[in-house]
Amino acid sequence: MLVVDTAPFLYDALDPSRLSRAARRVRQGAEQAGPHSSVAELHRLRILAKRYRYLLELFDSLFPAGELAAIVDDLKELQDFLGRHHDFAVQAEAIRSGAGRWLEGAAGGTEPALALGYLLAKVEERRDALERDLAEVLEAYAGGKHAERERELFSC
Secondary structure (H helix, E strand, O other): OOOOOOHHHHHHHOOOHHHHHHHHHHHHHHHHOOOOOOHHHHHHHHHHHHHHHHHHHHHHHHOOOOOOHHHHHHHHHHHHHHHHHHHHHHHHHHHHHHHHHHHHHOOOOOHHHHHHHHHHHHHHHHHHHHHHHHHHHHHHHHOOOOHHHHHHHHOO
């Protein structure tokens, strides 16, 4: 019978210092990101925020009730914003890349092309609206609203 000591693996998975590292990574990512960032870079920031949020939710029971709620709420807002931005970018690319195939199969006329153009314009309009708010959203998180509290809570 094989016996494996799982304690080191469990400790690594639940290492509280992971919280401070995750907080720092998300804050630094938000500081470095901006309108110049690619869709892929913003998506990576969203993934970092998601992982940090999951860690907070995992450790939540170890802190006084409600202590992590504001941080989790702000992470959710950041994730949702970045998720919408990513969704619109992916939708616009799907319309652009699929337009030729869709129009080839269309039964003639200009209506399908006009419909695709209108759809693309609407998707890009929504993405552009998000991009106008991007710097403000990132600055709000990068501004370190929770930084001091995170250092107090997660110092090891």
